[in-house]
Amino acid sequence: MAIRERLSGNEAVAYAIKQINPDVMPAFPITPSTEIPQYVANYIANGEIDTEFIHVESEHSAMSATLGASAAGARALTATSSCGMALMWEELYVAASDRLPIVLALVNRALTGPININADHSDSMGARDSGWIQIYAESNQEVYDNFLQAFPIAEHKDVMLPVMICQDGFITSHGVENILLVEDDKVKEFVGEYEPEHYLLHPTEKMAVGPYAVSNYYMETKRAQRQAMLNAKQVILDMAAKFEQMTGRKYGFFEEYRMEDAEYAIVIIGSAAGTCKAAIEEIRATTGKKVGLLKIRVFRPFPEEEIAQALSHVKAVAIMDRSEMFAGSCGPLGAEVRAALFQAKSQAEVVNYFYGLGGRDITVQDFMQVYDNLENIANTHVVTGMYDYIGLRER
Amino acid sequence: MSKTVEIRWHGRGGQGAKTAALLLADVAFKTGKYVQGFPEYGPERMGAPITAYNRISDQPLTVHSNIYEPDYVVVVDETLLESIDVTNGLKADGAIIINSQRPKEELLPLLNGYQGGVYVLDAREISIRALGKNFPNSPMLAATVAVSGVMGREDFLGEMRQSFQHKFAKKPEVIDGNMMALELAFNQVGC
The missing domain is CATH 3.40.50.970 (Thiamin diphosphate (ThDP)-binding fold, Pyr/PP domains)
Structure with missing residues (x-):
């Protein structure tokens, strides 16, 4: 026991x-x-x-x-x-x-x-x-x-x-x-x-x-x-x-949460994944929208083919980074997941968000907003930039 | 208790608000609940305002954010009422529990028109009467359990006695005083 x-x-x-x-x-x-x-x-x-x-x-x-x-x-x-x-x-x-x-x-x-x-x-x-x-x-x-x-x-x-x-x-x-x-x-x-x-x-x-x-x-x-x-x-x-x-506890390179029929997916690392799960349950219960999460467990070695496969059926993906790397395009997780999707000739729309830097809190509501954004991106096929921020103050 | 109860603690560094939140997590855990107890760290120094949080539920807890719409707010240091909006986001059907020697009527104007339950406990007086020293966090813990109903009085007191017996194994003479502080607080807050 x-x-x-x-x-x-x-x-x-x-x-x-x-x-x-x-x-x-x-x-x-x-x-x-x-x-x-x-x-x-x-x-x-x-x-x-x-x-x-x-x-x-x-x-x-x-x-x-x-x-x-x-x-x-x-x-x-x-x-x-x-x-x-x-x-x-x-x-x-x-x-x-x-x-x-x-x-x-x-x-x-x-x-x-x-x-x-x-x-x-x-x-x-x-x-x-x-x-x-x-x-x-x-x-x-x-x-x-x-x-x-x-x-x-x-x-x-x-x-x-x-x-x-x-x-x-x-x-x-x-x-x-x-x-x-x-x-x-x-x-x-x-x-x-x-x-x-x-x-x-x-x-x-x-x-x-x-x-x-x-x-x-x-x-x-x-x-x-x-x-x-x-x-x-x-x-x-x-x-x-x-x-x-x-x-009895199952682990792999990543956890797929409500991904079986997901149209909109978040890719994230760490404790915020639990907060994201609560948002998924809320959205699915109230709207029926098909939202899911891919939580990275193993970042090195990076399971790029497996990630691309797990995301192969989604319409839009938000990759969420909790660290800066000051590249023109994205954060470290964003860079690698994007490369994996590109190599797999994925048709999904992709957006990269910075969140939680220096302990900035991220809430269930923030994740609900991200899924709203994904739906919008999937419908319009317009991604306004390679990266954006969640929870950044204007001033 | 079918939904998750969320509690926010306001205190000053060194007063034991974080310890009280962890104790509440402990005792709720022992009655079979899923719990979270966590502090929000700013610059760490004695006397600075600190916030700590609890989630208590019959279901596994996955959310890892701070708490913005608590069911209950506990104010361990009443001087914070002047500088922090302690009722911010507090649910109207919830309650605030304040450690103060002042009558409730004097504190109400400091609560931004909060319409829910307001409980005032003189945790300092209780602590000095029971323990001879000012340790406000034990009485505030008991008042929080009484007001929130996250567990029954006898469950709470029973578990706390066991905790004290473990914690104070080498000075059992302080156990009765600590238990008295809890019981006085439970009675005074009147739930």
Whole structure:
């Protein structure tokens, strides 16, 4: 029987870490990090787990120490947020190219400036090209479930890539919600023991991690990383299937909500998807209009063919971005979904909206407005710009 | 209770409005509800106005926005009545619960003509009588449960006693005082 609880998103991730009992957790346990290292430190201090906690002097060092531990052969993770992740930047690329199966618990918050601590995807979206697998959550339940699947995905021999488990700052990280926890023994069995094939503390095998690669080797290394990312797609689906067997909760690259007959669809990442679902129920109940949602769970590897297929029958799509990238055309999710639709020769009208930057709230009414806009666009075939805003003040 | 009850808390940083919202989520969870309890963060500093929210329902909750049309508003610090439109969006068939030593008639002019229920509780006096200290959030929590009816009195008091026994395992002498604060608040608000 699952354990019925109520936890914040931070507590949920810390609880998952406790159940996994990893070998090493280096962390910089003050702002801009999260409550997650603090809760884990409590578990360690109380003797509930025997994870080695390393107090480091910065986020740069937190990721460096995590790399070192992982290269040595340990199951290692860390947690951070916002500018803390920005300070890890150099090491994010090292982790991915050294093929270290690290897990990072990331609480998505805006990057400065102006100074802002609230929900925004600019931290992880900035790192989308670093070679990490990125998995996002709508709710506390999802971030917990995703975290339990992270190490089995990262450590799979066909993958060997770091995984970022993302959740929306404050909205889920500090919000308390109902959650179903998996029993400890089932988690242990699901996550399993980490048995690295190659590692620095191997008693007989000699190896180097992260040496200089001249141009004769660099490109092949990147090609190999790409292959690992491609391989990750099947592994992610396999782990989701295994997880569903254990819990009954179904996961994939994305969630299709009321999409079976949808004419108008929103594509979105994170906690706002739940608010969008309420708008969908309201619209369908009061008007019968066929509206649906495609909620991205896995952003890296990006499931572009699957997304295009899922959207193949809709008349109009709104892609919603919670981060800026200052391109002329759109935000990061907008760019990739548009490319997927173009490649699939989709006939759907597409509009890209920025919403929720720096924690700007988005409501059920806002989503109802987006669906109205989509219907209008589908009828007139007029899209006035490549992007627009939801919730932006005129002055 | 078939629909979702939405509650908005107004307080100042350090007064425990966020803690009260999380406690309400806790106790409603224990009576089998689906709950949300979440703060709205501005610049964090002692004394700054803060807002916290609750959704309580028999159905799973998916909405992740703030609450703009609450069923109930709780004002932990009455000085906020002068600076914040606390009744903004408050449903006419809902209620506002204010911590104040002043009579209700003096507070009504500060409520922008709000026509729904207005409940005034002297949470400071109750807290000092029961605990010897000013912790207004426990009495305000009890008053909120009494006015909103999100759970019955005995369910609420029973769950809170268990919570206090857990929370104050090392100083059981404060449990009775805390329970007394809750009961006094329940009685005074008169629901």
